[in-house]
Amino acid sequence: MKKNKKAFRYSMNSSVIIVGAIIITLLLNAILVTLNDRFSLEIDFTEDGIYELTDTSKELLGKIEDDIKVLMFTDGTESEQISMIRNVLSKYTQQNSKITVEEVDLVKDPSALAGYQDIIETDKFTLGSLVLSNGVKSEFVSSANFITTDGQSNIERSVTSKLANFVDGMSLSAITFTTGHGETKASSAETVLETDAYQVESLDTLTQDFPADKNSMIIVNAPQNDFSAEEIEKLDQYLDRGGNVMINFDPQIMQRLERLESYLESDWGIIRNNNIVLDQNRMLSGSQISLVEFGDHEIIDPVSDGQKEVATALSNSFEISGELPSSVTVDVVLKSSPEATETDVASLASGSSKADAKTGEFNLMLAATRENYLMQENETYTGRLVVCGSEAMFDALTLEARFANEDVLLNTVNWMKGSDSGITVRSKLMPGGSLTITQGHFWTWFVILIVIIPLGLLASGLVIWLRRRYK
Amino acid sequence: MKAIFRREFKAYFRSPIGFIFLAAFFFYASLMFVFINLNSQTTLMKYFFSNISLIFIFVIPILTMRTFAEEKKSKTDQLLLTAPVKISGIVLGKFFAAVCVLLIAVVATMFYILVLNSYGEPVFSEIFIGYLGLFLMGTFFISIGLFLSSLTQSQVIAAVSTLAIIFFLWFSSSLNFQFSNMMDGAFHWLGVTLDWLIEFLAINNRFTDFTLGVLNFVPVFYFVSLTALFLLLTVRVIEKRRWK
Numbered sequence: 001m002k003k004n005k006k007a008f009r010y011s012m013n014s015s016v017i018i019v020g021a022i023i024i025t026l027l028l029n030a031i032l033v034t035l036n037d038r039f040s041l042e043i044d045f046t047e048d049g050i051y052e053l054t055d056t057s058k059e060l061l062g063k064i065e066d067d068i069k070v071l072m073f074t075d076g077t078e079s080e081q082i083s084m085i086r087n088v089l090s091k092y093t094q095q096n097s098k099i100t101v102e103e104v105d106l107v108k109d110p111s112a113l114a115g116y117q118d119i120i121e122t123d124k125f126t127l128g129s130l131v132l133s134n135g136v137k138s139e140f141v142s143s144a145n146f147i148t149t150d151g152q153s154n155i156e157r158s159v160t161s162k163l164a165n166f167v168d169g170m171s172l173s174a175i176t177f178t179t180g181h182g183e184t185k186a187s188s189a190e191t192v193l194e195t196d197a198y199q200v201e202s203l204d205t206l207t208q209d210f211p212a213d214k215n216s217m218i219i220v221n222a223p224q225n226d227f228s229a230e231e232i233e234k235l236d237q238y239l240d241r242g243g244n245v246m247i248n249f250d251p252q253i254m255q256r257l258e259r260l261e262s263y264l265e266s267d268w269g270i271i272r273n274n275n276i277v278l279d280q281n282r283m284l285s286g287s288q289i290s291l292v293e294f295g296d297h298e299i300i301d302p303v304s305d306g307q308k309e310v311a312t313a314l315s316n317s318f319e320i321s322g323e324l325p326s327s328v329t330v331d332v333v334l335k336s337s338p339e340a341t342e343t344d345v346a347s348l349a350s351g352s353s354k355a356d357a358k359t360g361e362f363n364l365m366l367a368a369t370r371e372n373y374l375m376q377e378n379e380t381y382t383g384r385l386v387v388c389g390s391e392a393m394f395d396a397l398t399l400e401a402r403f404a405n406e407d408v409l410l411n412t413v414n415w416m417k418g419s420d421s422g423i424t425v426r427s428k429l430m431p432g433g434s435l436t437i438t439q440g441h442f443w444t445w446f447v448i449l450i451v452i453i454p455l456g457l458l459a460s461g462l463v464i465w466l467r468r469r470y471k
Numbered sequence: 472m473k474a475i476f477r478r479e480f481k482a483y484f485r486s487p488i489g490f491i492f493l494a495a496f497f498f499y500a501s502l503m504f505v506f507i508n509l510n511s512q513t514t515l516m517k518y519f520f521s522n523i524s525l526i527f528i529f530v531i532p533i534l535t536m537r538t539f540a541e542e543k544k545s546k547t548d549q550l551l552l553t554a555p556v557k558i559s560g561i562v563l564g565k566f567f568a569a570v571c572v573l574l575i576a577v578v579a580t581m582f583y584i585l586v587l588n589s590y591g592e593p594v595f596s597e598i599f600i601g602y603l604g605l606f607l608m609g610t611f612f613i614s615i616g617l618f619l620s621s622l623t624q625s626q627v628i629a630a631v632s633t634l635a636i637i638f639f640l641w642f643s644s645s646l647n648f649q650f651s652n653m654m655d656g657a658f659h660w661l662g663v664t665l666d667w668l669i670e671f672l673a674i675n676n677r678f679t680d681f682t683l684g685v686l687n688f689v690p691v692f693y694f695v696s697l698t699a700l701f702l703l704l705t706v707r708v709i710e711k712r713r714w715k
Contacts, residue, residue, distance in 0.1 A: 014707055025700045029671065032689050042680065042687035045596040051685050083679065431684055432515025435508070435591040442509050445586060449501035454494045461490025468485065 040094045048429040050084075050153055053091045056425050057160040061096040063167045066134040068099050070159075073113070073129050076105040081147060085128050088155045092163075116140065132162055139165055145195055150401045152427040154195055160425045161197030174199045175217045175413065180206045182224030184250065186395040189221070192406050193413070196425075205231045214242030214381060217416050222250035222391035226257045236267065239383030240372045244416035248391040251276045251316040254345055268368050269321035269330055270387055276314045276348055277362045277389070279340035288314055289397070295332030297367050299386075299411045308404035310334060311397050316389035317342065317362035327371040333386070334365035334408075364389045367415070384416045401427075475556065475564025476571075479538070483572050492534050496576040499526040504583045514593040516583075520601040520682040523580070527612050528637045534572060535616025536630035538565045539709070543624035552713040562705050566617055573609045577602060597684030604681020607694040608674065612637050614701035621708045640674045 035041060044052040053061075070089060074082055089101045104112045106127075113120060116131050119140045128143035139162040146155045175198045177186065190200045203210070203218065206228065210218065218238070227235065239245060247260075249272065256274070264270040283290040291309040294300045303310065312334070320330045338361045347354040365388045373380045388394060397405045407426070483489030503522045508514070542548040551561055581602065587593040615636055620629040650669075654662030670676075677690035 010711075014711060018704065018707055021700055021703050025696045026671070028696060029689075029693055032692050036687070036689045041689055042685050044685050045594075045600045046684040047594045047597070051683065087683075087685075431517070431594065431597055432513050433592050433594075435512040435514060435587065437509055437512060437590045441590070442505075445509060446505050449505060450498060454498035454501070457490050457494035457497060461487035461494065464485065464490070465487045 036094075037090075038094060038097070040091060046431050048431075050428045050430065051087050051091070053088075053095060053156060054160075054425050057092075057156055057163075058095055060160055060164055060167060061092065061099070064096055064098055064163065066098065066136075066166060068132055068134050068163070068166055070099060070101045071112075071131045071133070072101060072103050073106055073125075073131075074103055074127055076107050079127075081143070082128050084153070085130075085143065085146065085155055088159070089130075092159065130159065130162075132159075132166070134166055137165075145191070147430065148399075148401075148427070150399075151430040151432070152401055153430050154427050157425040157427055158195055158197075161195065164197060174201050174211075175219065176201045176203045176211065178203050178205050178218060178220045178223075180204045180225075181220070181227065183220065184222035184391060184395070186219070186221045186248075186391070188395045188399045189219075189409060192398055192409060196410060198413070205234065210234050210238035210243065212241075215244075215417050217244040217246070217413060220245065220247045221395070222248055222253070223257060223260070224250075224253050224255065226255075227260045227263075229259060232259050232263050236263065239370060239385060240381065241374075242372075242381035242383055244384045246386040246388070246412060246416070248388045248394055249316050250391045251314050251389060252345055264385075264387065265321065267325060267328075268370065268385055269324035269328055270366055270368060270385075271319040271321060272387070272389075273317045273319060273342070273362075275317055275342040275344055275354070275362075277317050277336050277340050277342055277364065278314075279336045281339045282337050284311075290336075292334045292364055293337055293361075295335055295363075295365075297331045297333045299333050299367055299408065299415050302411055303404045303407045308402065308407075310405055310408055311393070311400070311403045312364060312390045313392035313397065314348075314390060315364050315393070317364060318366050318387060318389060320363065320366065325370075328368060329370075330366055330368040332363050332365075333367050334363075334388075336362040336364060365393070367412075386412055386416070401429075472556070472560035472564045472567075475551075475561055476567050479565050479568030480571055483534075483568065488533060488537065489572055492530055492572060493576050493579070495530050495533075496526060497579060499523070500576075500580045500583075504580070504586075508583070508587065514587050514591040516587075516593070516598050516601055517682045517684075519583075520605060521678075524605060524608060524678060525641070527609055528634060528641055531573075531609065531612040531616055531637065532630040532633040534569050535613055535620055535633060536626040537620070538569065538617055539621040539705075540623050540626045540629045544626075548712070552709070558706050558710045558713060562617065562702055562709060566613060566702060569613045569617070570610050573613060574606065577606055577609065594684070600684050600686050601682050603686070604678055604690070607681075607691065607698075608678055611674075611694045611698045611701075614698040614705070618701045618705045618708070621705045640672055642675075643669045643673045 032041065040052075042051070044050070070092070072082075072085060072089065086101075086103075092099050093101055106112060113125075116138060119131070119138050120129075121140060121142060124142035124144050126142065126144045128146065130141040130143070132139045132141065141158050141162050146158065147153055175193055177183065177190070177200065179202050193200055235245065247264075261272050264272065279290040279292075282292070289311050292312050294304045294310070300310075317336070320332075324330060339359070340362055341359045342357050342362065343354045365386065368385045368387075370383045370385070371380055372383065393405055394409045397403055398409055399406065410426075483492075500523050503519050507519045507522065508516065539548070542551060584593060584595070584598055612633075616629070616633040619632045619636070620626075623629050623632075650662035650665040651659060652662070677693050680687040680690055
């Protein structure tokens with residue numbers, strides 16, 4: 001009887017301990033999961049911090065006061081990209097409780113998109129795309145460009161850029177490309193700017209007025225035909241009122257742009273040379289791409305500290321006039337190496353040398369400012385002008401992850417529009433690099449790792465077993 | 472505990488079990504490494520870790536099946552139970568011996584990092600987090616195996632039940648049970664609780680963070696706490712037997 005009582009007491013104690021331990025384990029895990037929803041309990045060890053937010057995003061999130069709901073559209077299945085998007089979005093909710101994320105399964109609820117037809121760009125809609133909404137306005141974030149083919153992640157960059165539109169004073173900013181002069185469409189540059197939430201617009205300078213906003217920016221990309229006198233006048237007035245203009249030339253277009261170039265020389269002290277710079281020492285093998293050197297300008301400061309180089313294709317060069325107009329300053333942003341030479345389109349095509357070709361440092365990109373005091377408004381406006389000798393530098397080469405051209409383009413935009421006007425989060429490198437392994441080495445490792453070592457281990461086990469058996 | 476640990480660890484390599492475990496693990500791991508990394512020419516080990524963890528389902532039961540079941544069958548457990556050793560010491564000794572064999576297997580595969588380093592530029596921090604996850608998950612599986620081995624005297628039952636439980640934990644997240652949709656009315660709360668429990672137990676989701684190169688303290692605590700819980704359960708089972 002006494003023994004039974006003791007056994008019962010022991011069983012009771014044991015059961016209480018076991019149940020208690022299970023409850024405590026579940027409870028502590030549940031608490032941690034809840035805490036993790038509010039605060040990040042993780043350390044990101046990836047090379048580019050792909051699963052943590054940059055300071056820029058955190059700063060922006062600190063300014064968000066409205067409740068913002070993020071809808072993520074899925075088809076209910078899991079994928080690596082969906083998992084990554086979810087992970088990055090959780091960092092936003094941890095940083096600011098005003099932001100909530102809801103996943104919408106389009107298989108279960110096919111009509112979920114109906115309320116957002118006016119903002120969703122159907123050609124850019126892919127699973128994982130987002131809609132950000134504060135109840136008053138909504139923004140669409142396409143997931144099509146979240147992970148690029150060259151291994152970069154734009155998730156944070158795209159989301160943060162669109163979130164900026166929910167913060168007062170950081171609304172969507174437009175960048176205008178001119179048309180009407182046979183300009184080349186800068187598709188890559190447009191993609192980069194749109195990813196950073198700039199609204200890309202076009203402007204026919206012949207028929208339309210230049211923007212009145214001094215924080216606007218106009219890009220003239222590889223014009224083939226000259227500007228009219230009236231357009232030059234409008235351009236000049238725009239710059240006089242603090243406008244920002246970037247002109248990218250195509251060095252392979254033979255036709256000179258007399259009025260435009262004459263205006264640049266007389267009003268800005270910038271002379272476009274009728275040449276093509278060849279920097280053989282800095283040229284990448286098997287291509288016409290060469291690496292450029294940095295001048296001394298704030299556009300290039302953030303890039304010059306980095307590891308990436310800036311590249312250019314064939315480029316015109318520019319001279320800075322010895323007698324600059326008053327109130328104009330011109331600085332070199334990018335230049336060739338001192339060993340560069342020059343040629344021209346005709347010589348390049350025929351393979352001959354250009355007569356009286358110079359050797360030395362050539363200016364490839366210049367940045368100029370001009371102060372203009374308007375007495376009637378009692379205000380001084382600063383017009384900013386950037387000229388670049390190669391349109392490829394900010395188009396085809398912009399999206400090449402190995403070069404810092406994208407950074408130069410965005411720094412140029414920031415310099416022109418003022419750094420407070422936009423939010424810039426750079427793309428992040430996805431984990432994983434490539435291996436360079438020959439077929440021979442591959443098969444060597446195959447045999448060593450898959451055949452020799454496991455068989456060796458099995459043989460050792462067999463020997464030990466046999467020895468013990470027949471001892 | 473040290474004496475138990477030494478005895479158990481040596482036992483793995485006096486019998487073929489330790490070698491079979493190492494050979495099977497290394498063969499499968501190498502197969503994954505060669506085809507995922509070398510063949511695809513990538514330093515990214517995320518897919519390697521996701522796949523290599525699957526082999527644990529099959530090899531951990533081999534490692535743990537004999538720990539207590541064999542002692543029970545051959546009646547040597549009587550010696551252990553009457554020896555002046557704490558039960559927790561016995562359990563921890565056997566646990567750490569199995570963990571050491573696992574550690575040898577895992578550390579051996581770190582040789583792959585050297586191979587990757589010869590042909591590319593792997594990010595070491597990311598890879599080590601993956602290995603940490605692999606190790607923590609392995610120790611959790613060992614604790615399950617120990618517990619189940621302590622419940623039976625048949626090594627086969629111990630191995631099969633361990634395999635079944637680990638298999639369930641691994642694939643439960645993919646089964647998408649949705650008990651809450653199946654149970655309406657008065658039993659809806661039960662469905663919700665079961666869904667929560669299955670999601671809580673789903674190991675696959677917990678392991679993903681490690682493969683991505685992220686050290687998340689939630690899955691770290693999950694693996695450590697559940698390992699401790701199963702060790703405690705094992706101690707209670709053995710203690711009950713001693714007490715009887």
